[in-house]
Amino acid sequence: MIIGILALQGAFYEHKCMIKQLGHQVIEVRKPSDLDTIHGLILPGGESTTMSKLLVDVGLLAPIQKKIQQHLPILGTCAGLILLAKEVENCTIPTLGVLDITVRRNAFGRQLDSFMVRDIIPKLSKKPIPMTFIRAPFITRAAHPIDVLHRIDGHIVAVQHQYIMGLAFHPELSNDTTIHEHFLRCIAIPIHTPVH
Numbered sequence: 001m002i003i004g005i006l007a008l009q010g011a012f013y014e015h016k017c018m019i020k021q022l023g024h025q026v027i028e029v030r031k032p033s034d035l036d037t038i039h040g041l042i043l044p045g046g047e048s049t050t051m052s053k054l055l056v057d058v059g060l061l062a063p064i065q066k067k068i069q070q071h072l073p074i075l076g077t078c079a080g081l082i083l084l085a086k087e088v089e090n091c092t093i094p095t096l097g098v099l100d101i102t103v104r105r106n107a108f109g110r111q112l113d114s115f116m117v118r119d120i121i122p123k124l125s126k127k128p129i130p131m132t133f134i135r136a137p138f139i140t141r142a143a144h145p146i147d148v149l150h151r152i153d154g155h156i157v158a159v160q161h162q163y164i165m166g167l168a169f170h171p172e173l174s175n176d177t178t179i180h181e182h183f184l185r186c187i188a189i190p191i192h193t194p195v196h
């Protein structure tokens with residue numbers, strides 16, 4: 001498969017290495033035509049205000065929205081999660097608005113600017129997955145029927161709705177490929193297809 005990784009700013013290189021390690025091709029997405037041949041898209045972590053501005057400047061915001069409406073599978077991590085959200089509590093930036101959630105930027109506060117935990121996400125794996133939180137957001141509202149996959153201290157940090165997945169943490173900053181493998185499976189076997 002060919003996986004697009006938004007490469008305007010942020011931690012796109014690490015996602016690229018992981019997808020390649022799993023045997024798939026990567027296209028760094030910087031302009032609308034880069035979306036033409038991809039089977040899935042990753043929005044990396046970084047700085048959501050900068051990424052939002054650049055998405056508008058290079059004319060990618062509307063084309064990505066359109067692709068998602070046409071069921072392009074998408075994974076947003078950290079700042080990428082913020083870009084997926086319909087509402088951002090403490091910031092007014094243009095987002096893709098494709099996931100009916102509210103996020104709070106920098107929600108874990110200054111003291112915990114950065115931390116790493118290993119937790120089991122039962123729907124994804126039986127073994128703990130390393131999760132790196134860097135000035136991370138959390139989700140304060142997730143509309144029904146969005147699937148809440150994980151919480152930290154009661155706060156929602158991982159959600160999935162059909163082919164759209166959003167994580168408050170960075171899954172690409174370790175050697176564990178569970179999250180990327182799950183995303184690739186969602187592309188290969190669309191989970192919104194009814195089973196007969």
Ligand code: GLN
Pocket residue numbers: 044045046047048049077078079080082105106134135136137
């Ligand atoms: N705090 C950043 C923002 O609001 C997100 C941090 C990250 O992606 N690691 O955009």
